[in-house]
Amino acid sequence: xxxxxxxxxxxxxxxxxxxxxxxxxxxxxxxxxxxxxxxxxxxxxxxxxxxxxxxxxxxxxxxxxxxxxxxxxxxxxxxxxxxxxxxxxxxxxxxxxxxxxxxxxxxxxxxxxxxxxxxxxxxxxxxxxxxxxxxxxxxxxxxxxxxxxxxxxxxxxxxxxxxxxxxxxxxxxxxxxxxxxxxxxxxxxxxxxxxxxxxxxxxxxxxxxxxxxxxxxxxxxxxxxxxxxxxxxxxxxxxxxxxxxxxxxxxx
Amino acid sequence: xxxxxxxxxxxxxxxxxxxxxxxxxxxxxxxxxxxxxxxxxxxxxxxxxxxxxxxxxxxxxxxxxxxxxxxxxxxxxxxxxxxxxxxxxxxxxxxxxxxxxxxxxxxxxxxxxxxxxxxxxxxxxxxxxxxxxxxxxxxxxxxxxxxxxxxxxxxxxxxxxxxxxxxxxxxxxxxxxxxxxxxxxxxxxxxxxxxxxxxxxxxxxxxxxxxxxxxxxxxxxxxxxxxxxxxxxxxxxxxxxxxxxxxxxxxx
Numbered sequence: 408x409x410x411x412x413x414x415x416x417x418x419x420x421x422x423x424x425x426x427x428x429x430x431x432x433x434x435x436x437x438x439x440x441x442x443x444x445x446x447x448x449x450x451x452x453x454x455x456x457x458x459x460x461x462x463x464x465x466x467x468x469x470x471x472x473x474x475x476x477x478x479x480x481x482x483x484x485x486x487x488x489x490x491x492x493x494x495x496x497x498x499x500x501x502x503x504x505x506x507x508x509x510x511x512x513x514x515x516x517x518x519x520x521x522x523x524x525x526x527x528x529x530x531x532x533x534x535x536x537x538x539x540x541x542x543x544x545x546x547x548x549x550x551x552x553x554x555x556x557x558x559x560x561x562x563x564x565x566x567x568x569x570x571x572x573x574x575x576x577x578x579x580x581x582x583x584x585x586x587x588x589x590x591x592x593x594x595x596x597x598x599x600x601x602x603x604x605x606x607x608x609x610x611x612x613x614x615x616x617x618x619x620x621x622x623x624x625x626x627x628x629x630x631x632x633x634x635x636x637x638x639x640x641x642x643x644x645x646x647x648x649x650x651x652x653x654x655x656x657x658x659x
Numbered sequence: 660x661x662x663x664x665x666x667x668x669x670x671x672x673x674x675x676x677x678x679x680x681x682x683x684x685x686x687x688x689x690x691x692x693x694x695x696x697x698x699x700x701x702x703x704x705x706x707x708x709x710x711x712x713x714x715x716x717x718x719x720x721x722x723x724x725x726x727x728x729x730x731x732x733x734x735x736x737x738x739x740x741x742x743x744x745x746x747x748x749x750x751x752x753x754x755x756x757x758x759x760x761x762x763x764x765x766x767x768x769x770x771x772x773x774x775x776x777x778x779x780x781x782x783x784x785x786x787x788x789x790x791x792x793x794x795x796x797x798x799x800x801x802x803x804x805x806x807x808x809x810x811x812x813x814x815x816x817x818x819x820x821x822x823x824x825x826x827x828x829x830x831x832x833x834x835x836x837x838x839x840x841x842x843x844x845x846x847x848x849x850x851x852x853x854x855x856x857x858x859x860x861x862x863x864x865x866x867x868x869x870x871x872x873x874x875x876x877x878x879x880x881x882x883x884x885x886x887x888x889x890x891x892x893x894x895x896x897x898x899x900x901x902x903x904x905x906x907x908x909x910x911x
Contacts, residue, residue: 446699450702450703450706451702451717454706454717455717455727462706465706475707475800580832580910581832658832
């Protein structure tokens with residue numbers, strides 16, 4: 408059994424928490440589940456904002472198995488925690504969605520930046536701290552009801568780390584790729600005061616510069632903004648571990 | 660006026676023929692127009708077969724302007740020649756589709772391998788001859804009614820050229836990227852006897868090896884196989900010249 412299969416099995420049995428650092432080398436995904444009638448507009452939104460929303464798989468309506476990137480997996484149970492949004496409002500998280508699943512559900516698996524953490528580490532860029540998910544004022548390209556601003560992942564890096572991180576992440580064009588911005592947060596309207604998840608952004612000594620990547624939470628934020636009647640996603644930091652290997656989807 | 664705008668204007672006025680070699684440095688696209696009701700399955704087919712079908716833009720239903728990659732252009736007139744398929748059968752080509760356009764038409768612009776010709780030339784790989792579009796027996800991932808085998812572009816190259824061409828094309832992950840196969844055509848069931856367009860494949864001296872890239876005609880072939888009631892595409896070798904620059908969408 409691979410580390411990815413192991414992680415999914417643990418999630419299925421309620422034995423897995425946050426997925427950062429779990430099954431290193433395997434591609435992790437953000438999950439968005441919508442009803443079929445929103446699937447086209449959402450897929451189009453992802454196509455129009457590809458750097459933020461690299462779609463790795465779309466399931467057929469009603470089929471909870473991601474046959475291409477994790478055959479045998481079950482998206483109703485194999486993530487450690489799920490977030491439920493109704494009319495754009497988040498309800499209590501749940502450990503599985505087996506009883507909520509309906510025949511018109513379509514699941515989108517979207518590449519997560521966690522995927523290149525290992526490659527960053529190998530290049531001397533620390534990944535276990537100094538990371539935040541923040542809103543910007545950069546507009547995305549709308550599609551149907553989906554619209555909103557780009558959400559980014561931010562890290563504080565030294566200039567040398569920023570250069571290495573740019574080169575390394577550029578090799579993952581199907582997983583957000585190179586940064587969208589380096590330097591002054593104000594230039595992209597990055598809201599460091601109110602990160603989407605976790606602690607407030609640390610203030611960091613002067614030799615560090617902030618580096619920003621398009622974040623796979625962007626489409627989730629767009630679906631929230633659109634107040635879609637029902638959307639189910641992974642809970643933050645509780646992603647889906649696929650069978651794809653990071654080294655398979657990166658370039659030389 | 661850029662060379663791309665000039666080319667589209669000439670096409671609009673019936674003064675442009677094949678687009679190979681036209682406006683070098685600008686990204687050329689294959690065009691597929693379908694009715695809205697087929698748009699989701701087709702977009703999904705492209706997502707599932709991304710190497711063959713790199714979607715660069717999808718227009719809103721009824722809107723003939725590709726606002727993102729060629730603002731101001733008109734897809735009804737700005738290609739030199741169009742192919743019309745009804746129930747999967749090709750009718751006579753037409754020079755424009757202004758009178759055929761309907762409010763439920765959705766246009767897909769798909770990256771063409773012509774885009775990296777210039778980069779290949781700079782790397783010493785000749786691009787002006789020895790190129791064919793052939794069917795293989797490699798299945799694609801189906802979506803809705805769309806299914807069929809991969810279509811590939813083949814070139815005869817020397818081993819040194821094959822290595823250079825692999826490196827150069829890998830830098831264009833959103834335009835087919837690296838080859839899907841090098842060497843024995845039989846291994847992918849490449850049908851060299853019946854290329855889709857143009858002359859039969861030349862027999863080439865022994866120092867050359869065939870190199871195969873996923874081809875943007877694949878989705879068009881899938882729509883033909885699906886016998887979709889109506890599909891309009893660019894006529895072979897008469898593509899759409901976008902404002903995107905090849906160097907913008909390639910990696911370092």
